[in-house]
Amino acid sequence: MIFKFAKISARVYEKVICYALVYVITPCFFIFEMALVRPIVIKHYNYGILLHAFHVICGTFCFLNVVGNMIMSIFTNTSVNKSVRVGESYCDTCKIIRPAKAWHCKLCNVCILRRDHHCFFLSRCIGLYNQRYFILYLTYILISLIYSAIYNYYFVLTRIQEYDLVLSLFRIFNPFFRYMSTEPPSIKDVYVLFLCLNGGLIFWSGLLFIYHVRNAMSGVVARDSRLKRRLNMTMLKNNLMNIFGTRWYLAIVWPFAESPLPQEYVMKNI
């Protein structure tokens, strides 16, 4: 009973974080960058109208791709179709015969086609049909974080001198320095702290990006990531096509574009 309750509350907790991330945190981050940081940086460094427009388009493009790929990762059904009674192994929980690369997820409580892993932040399993969105979500979140970090750095420099920035970094990372410094902590430290958080997120999402993109390029799922494979250009091209689909050139720039997976690859996994 207690275990069951703990499992349910963990699932609810995961869902709350997921929806907060998609519908609150990411849009708030975008609004903060666009409405507060951008105008100050553009004005301070005297950007022309063309450069200004270019940054607005780039920022909006990244935001739409981050949120769009998140939403598509969450709402794309990648579970085993229970009415199809063909496959190679039997799932005791779902009571179905499933394809060879399908695995049961205890959190989603279904068998997932070509299951890669269960993503805590999206509260979903990543499998055959939503891996495209997940990889592109990681790609665009990394690009957006680097882009915003550059903006945030210049924003901080409009508020404080480079010397103060170093001083503030010391104050944040070394609690003892706070008592040695003659200058008291101020709002400037909050700006610098925000920049540090931005840097930390780049590091973390960068690691996730490297791990998952390497697996995708090798054509393996997370549980087989230790398998070493020699790749040639044709294999690499096929592996990427199996994720981004036959219309990959549209899939990589627009999350809602249709890009069906190659038929023979789908047949192998369903």
Ligand SMILES: [Zn+2]
């Ligand atoms: Zn199952």
Ligand SMILES: [Zn+2]
């Ligand atoms: Zn799952």
